[in-house]
Amino acid sequence: MSWFVYILKCADKSLYTGITTDCDRRLQQHNSGVGAKYTRCRLPVAMVYTENAESRSDASKREYQIKKLSRHQKLALISRL
Secondary structure (H helix, E strand, C coil): EEEEEEEHCCCCCCCEEEEEHHHHHHHHHHHHHHHHHHHCCCCCCCEEEEEEEECCCHHHHHHHHHCCCCCHHHHHHHHHC
């Protein structure tokens, strides 16, 4: 099973990072209000970055690394696409 690390841009311009096995399904969950508690009051959200990971463990480790980045560093990561 393939895992992905993703970054969402919320309506208030904040960034949210998470992991999933299905990016389209997860984006739909976030936008329908059944995603993360953080995004529920910041709708709509748009997926602005995805990255493949070999396993759930690798995805979680990468998610943690990205969450430690500053906003400026996250925007630089997103703009590299």
